[in-house]
Amino acid sequence: xxxxxxxxxxxxxxxxxxxxxxxxxxxxxxxxxxxxxxxxxxxxxxxxxxxxxxxxxxxxxxxxxxxxxxxxxxxxxxxxxxxxxxxxxxxxxxxxxxxxxxxxxxxxxxxxxxxxxxxxxxxxxxxxxxxxxxxxxxxxxxxxxxxxxxxxxxxxxxxxxxxxxxxxxxxxxxxxxxxxxxxxxxxxxxxxxxxxxxxxxxxxxxxxxxxxxxxxxxxxxxxxxxxxxxxxxxxxxxxxxxxxxxxxxxxxxxxxxxxxxxxxxxxxxxxxxxxxxxxxxxxxxxxxxxxxxxxxxxxxxxxxxxxxxxxxxxxxxxxxxxxxxxxxxxxxxxxxxxxxxxxxxxxxxxxxxxxxxxxxxxxxxxxxxxxxxxxxxxxxxxxxxxxxxxxxxxxxxxxxxxxxxxxxx
Numbered sequence: 058x059x060x061x062x063x064x065x066x067x068x069x070x071x072x073x074x075x076x077x078x079x080x081x082x083x084x085x086x087x088x089x090x091x092x093x094x095x096x097x098x099x100x101x102x103x104x105x106x107x108x109x110x111x112x113x114x115x116x117x118x119x120x121x122x123x124x125x126x127x128x129x130x131x132x133x134x135x136x137x138x139x140x141x142x143x144x145x146x147x148x149x150x151x152x153x154x155x156x157x158x159x160x161x162x163x164x165x166x167x168x169x170x171x172x173x174x175x176x177x178x179x180x181x182x183x184x185x186x187x188x189x190x191x192x193x194x195x196x197x198x199x200x201x202x203x204x205x206x207x208x209x210x211x212x213x214x215x216x217x218x219x220x221x222x223x224x225x226x227x228x229x230x231x232x233x234x235x236x237x238x239x240x241x242x243x244x245x246x247x248x249x250x251x252x253x254x255x256x257x258x259x260x261x262x263x264x265x266x267x268x269x270x271x272x273x274x275x276x277x278x279x280x281x282x283x284x285x286x287x288x289x290x291x292x293x294x295x296x297x298x299x300x301x302x303x304x305x306x307x308x309x310x311x312x313x314x315x316x317x318x319x320x321x322x323x324x325x326x327x328x329x330x331x332x333x334x335x336x337x338x339x340x341x342x343x344x345x346x347x348x349x350x351x352x353x354x355x356x357x358x359x360x361x362x363x364x365x366x367x368x369x370x371x372x373x374x375x376x377x378x379x380x381x382x383x384x385x386x387x388x389x390x391x392x393x394x395x396x397x398x399x400x401x402x403x404x405x406x407x408x409x410x411x412x413x414x415x416x417x418x419x420x421x422x423x424x425x426x427x428x429x430x431x432x433x434x435x436x437x438x439x440x441x442x443x444x445x446x447x448x449x450x451x452x453x454x455x456x457x458x459x460x461x462x463x464x465x466x
Contacts, residue, residue, distance in 0.1 A: 078203025112167025121409015136172020194338025
């Protein structure tokens with residue numbers, strides 16, 4: 058059962074996730090537009106998100122190793138500080154109309170996102186196994202605040218930037234820098250006790266023999282089908298979500314939708330990504346992790362089928378909401394699936410390596426989305442996304458079948 062310490066850690070991680078996600082989403086709402094503007098080419102619209110995802114991929118494994126060496130609290134605080142610096146650089150670059158500096162800022166912001174996303178595993182490891190998916194869900198729910206606040210900051214922050222003589226699109230990056238700074242201070246001051254030590258106590262209490270299990274080699278981990286299935290499910294779901302989401306804002310501007318309409322669609326998408334995390338966690342704890350992943354994959358396929366059917370705001374908003382919901386089921390279920398299969402001493406480095414794979418895949422999906430969109434359009438890209446979503450669907454169903462009626466946990 059949860060303890061006062063584990064509940065405190067989860068609440069702080071929820072608050073940091075809320076601030077950080079609002080910062081990321083304020084910036085990402087206009088990322089494709091800024092990329093196309095600074096480069097002068099529509100095919101570069103996916104490059105900012107690709108660089109951002111690349112930064113996330115580059116840093117996730119390093120943050121995981123740092124968590125093992127220095128602890129969870131200092132690593133998360135350092136990561137968010139890097140995000141503050143990156144957002145400040147991006148803000149300056151948009152005003153100066155300098156693409157390389159802008160991409161450097163996004164690289165740093167991606168590195169910060171890698172650290173923040175590892176917070177879901179921190180919440181999981183300080184809870185007993187039957188509560189892990191719900192703990193992950195509580196932290197991921199913090200993204201709901203970002204879904205509401207982040208895109209809604211775009212208009213006011215752009216207006217404020219214009220009034221003080223800056224480029225209007227620099228405003229969202231200034232807002233992001235402020236939010237990252239607040240999240241870094243919160244983690245540094247309030248994330249106590251150190252989650253790594255509490256996690257070891259929880260692991261010792263729930264080990265079958267009462268002893269700490271041995272740490273497996275990478276080769277042994279790769280022979281664990283459940284570990285591989287969990288990792289592949291997380292990677293595939295992220296790729297589908299990113300390739301469709303990233304280019305939707307540019308797709309909408311090509312149909313003469315303004316920033317207000319774009320922000321509305323992205324806001325509903327991110328609400329789908331985060332608002333139902335508690336329900337996803339309960340479902341994964343009750344039905345099994347693979348069942349949650351398979352259900353999420355089905356929703357992703359449906360979302361990809363619906364997205365290109367209409368360029369009007371409400372149909373697009375519905376499709377993007379479904380895209381976020383499908384991702385959420387895969388993300389919460391897959392994260393709990395992976396956490397269950399790792400020992401306390403394996404978690405930080407292996408989960409960091411997993412998030413590196415997620416980030417690399419998302420980076421290629423972001424870059425590819427702009428190229429595919431420019432070459433053959435939004436509809437073909439959605440078909441590719443639906444095809445990729447079949448992978449977590451198959452893995453979830455296969456694992457569920459192998460495990461029997463109890464499900465893989």
